[in-house]
Amino acid sequence: MERVELKELFAAPGVYGQEPITVCGWVRTLRSGKNISFIEINDGSCFKNLQVILEDGKVANYDEIARQNVGAALVITGSLQLTPEAKQPFELHARQIAVEGASAPDYPLQKKRHTLEYLRTIQHLRPRANTFGALFRVRSLAAYAIHQFFHERGFLYVHTPIITASDCEGAGEMFRVTTLDLENLPKDQQGKVDGSEDFFGKPAYLTVSGQLNGECMALAFSKIYTFGPTFRAENSNTPRHAAEFWMIEPEFAFADLTDDMALAEDMIRYVLSYILKHCPDEIQFFNQFVDNTLLERLERIVGAEFARITYTEAVAILEQHQDRFTYPVSWGADLQTEHERYLTEVVFEKPVFVTDYPKDIKAFYMRLNDDGKTVAAMDLLVPGVGEIIGGSQREERLEVLAGRMQELDLCEEDYWWYLDLRRFGGARHAGFGLGFERLIMYITGMANIRDVLPFPRTTGTAEF
RNA sequence: UCCUCGAUAGCUCAACGGUAGAGCAACCGGCUGUUAACCGGUAGGUUGUAGGUUCGAAUCCUACUCGGGGAGCCA
Numbered sequence A: 001m002e003r004v005e006l007k008e009l010f011a012a013p014g015v016y017g018q019e020p021i022t023v024c025g026w027v028r029t030l031r032s033g034k035n036i037s038f039i040e041i042n043d044g045s046c047f048k049n050l051q052v053i054l055e056d057g058k059v060a061n062y063d064e065i066a067r068q069n070v071g072a073a074l075v076i077t078g079s080l081q082l083t084p085e086a087k088q089p090f091e092l093h094a095r096q097i098a099v100e101g102a103s104a105p106d107y108p109l110q111k112k113r114h115t116l117e118y119l120r121t122i123q124h125l126r127p128r129a130n131t132f133g134a135l136f137r138v139r140s141l142a143a144y145a146i147h148q149f150f151h152e153r154g155f156l157y158v159h160t161p162i163i164t165a166s167d168c169e170g171a172g173e174m175f176r177v178t179t180l181d182l183e184n185l186p187k188d189q190q191g192k193v194d195g196s197e198d199f200f201g202k203p204a205y206l207t208v209s210g211q212l213n214g215e216c217m218a219l220a221f222s223k224i225y226t227f228g229p230t231f232r233a234e235n236s237n238t239p240r241h242a243a244e245f246w247m248i249e250p251e252f253a254f255a256d257l258t259d260d261m262a263l264a265e266d267m268i269r270y271v272l273s274y275i276l277k278h279c280p281d282e283i284q285f286f287n288q289f290v291d292n293t294l295l296e297r298l299e300r301i302v303g304a305e306f307a308r309i310t311y312t313e314a315v316a317i318l319e320q321h322q323d324r325f326t327y328p329v330s331w332g333a334d335l336q337t338e339h340e341r342y343l344t345e346v347v348f349e350k351p352v353f354v355t356d357y358p359k360d361i362k363a364f365y366m367r368l369n370d371d372g373k374t375v376a377a378m379d380l381l382v383p384g385v386g387e388i389i390g391g392s393q394r395e396e397r398l399e400v401l402a403g404r405m406q407e408l409d410l411c412e413e414d415y416w417w418y419l420d421l422r423r424f425g426g427a428r429h430a431g432f433g434l435g436f437e438r439l440i441m442y443i444t445g446m447a448n449i450r451d452v453l454p455f456p457r458t459t460g461t462a463e464f
Numbered sequence B: 001u002c003c004u005c006g007a008u009a010g011c012u013c014a015a016c017g018g019u020a021g022a023g024c025a026a027c028c029g030g031c032u033g034u035u036a037a038c039c040g041g042u043a044g045g046u047u048g049u050a051g052g053u054u055c056g057a058a059u060c061c062u063a064c065u066c067g068g069g070g071a072g073c074c075a
Helices: A006-011 A062-066 A116-120 A130-152 A211-221 A257-278 A280-289 A294-303 A311-319 A337-347 A398-407 A412-423 A436-444
Strands: A021-032 A036-042 A050-055 A073-082 A090-101 A204-206 A223-231 A244-253 A307-310 A352-358 A374-382 A386-393 A429-435
Touching (some): A021 A050, A021 A090, A050 A062, A062 A090, A116 A130, A130 A223, A130 A257, A130 A436, A211 A223, A211 A429, A244 A257, A257 A280, A257 A386, A257 A429, A257 A436, A280 A294, A280 A436, A307 A311, A311 A352, A337 A352, A337 A386, A374 A429, A398 A412, A429 A436
Parallel strands (some): A307 A352
Antiparallel strands (some): A021 A036, A036 A050, A073 A090, A223 A244, A244 A429, A352 A374, A386 A429
């Protein structure tokens, strides 16, 4: 079918003249009268609706169309007419309308504002709501912008495995993957479940990070990134955690923590600029209905340096404001959410990298600093969302890495290939993990991760 | 998992120990170059579930379920 999408129409309404065109879409609202009716349709290609004019006598099935319910799918042929005086820049005068799929009076999306909580109960239909239309267009373009950013800089896009047999990645609870008969599990001599009978000959899990595999690839291609689904079986019940989410993990060789932060900052700024440029209607909408400081904030960030502060400096600042916190601040303890928020929302009022954390509160693979007490780690905190990136320079010195693993009681045999990387041409390298949903929350102002995933998986919920 | 708040018509809410209401949506009718259209009318409820207190419970108490917010864990 020769069809014009609304996006094309709004991009250049003047080019169609009086020639009949065909548009498709779903009814957003319908104002019907005896002789004339107004239908607004949306086809998902852009934020704006198209107003269709329907006059009795000019279309054969006037009564049938005027009776349609919100949500119906229509195919409309007519001619475009510019209406510079009116609320909408142009409208379509229908000559022919076919009902592709009728809706019903109990269509759950009414033409009024719904709460986000209610919309979560109709995830199969909420993509047709303004908010979610805007959101998933932004999400799609942000993903595209990320790929473009890395490709422009020569990073190789790598697909790391989703199933992993390493149960010691240490980033949280993992989902078990098995083909064993759960009603009749094979047991070993101690009476424990015999993993050697399982599909991979050992216990397997869904990945919590592609980093270790990413490091292997970075030490061959110099610059790589991954962008894929990630799974955490944590019983987290917050607006910022999902059991299944998407993560971007660049990893690059001959790079240190400073390079790592520069890359992260460039990337965030690139994506923000891209969205501001390509989704003005969407951002305008979020600014108006979700968070009216959004636009100003995004524009300011595109033009301003992110702040950088060491953990030790951060603790010193926070200690001066102890009275504002429920939890005490002290060197050696991890920063609480309230401390992080204070830093990024009150002290700096913009994104801030906190670096060089005490080694005891960070992962074993992070590079030990010369002070012997801290590691070359960085977290990027942003106002409203909190931690959006966690990264580090990796420990490339075999003896230091092995020493750290011993301290933490990690079994070297489980990491034999990871340690091999340090034996055969190991190089300085660094990387980070960006939570894609958290980035989308930051860009759109949406406050709950359940509203930036099309079909969110969280503790106790996987309905759609 | 812990703390806290909540659950009343399809949706958003009111009624706060004494006959469950409104706006929007729906349905019927009218009207209109309308634009969250408008005007008139109709219908719509075992007040989340199960117990308890009371002459009487949407309202007070207990448990459970679901949802919001906060904390922990993190991206």
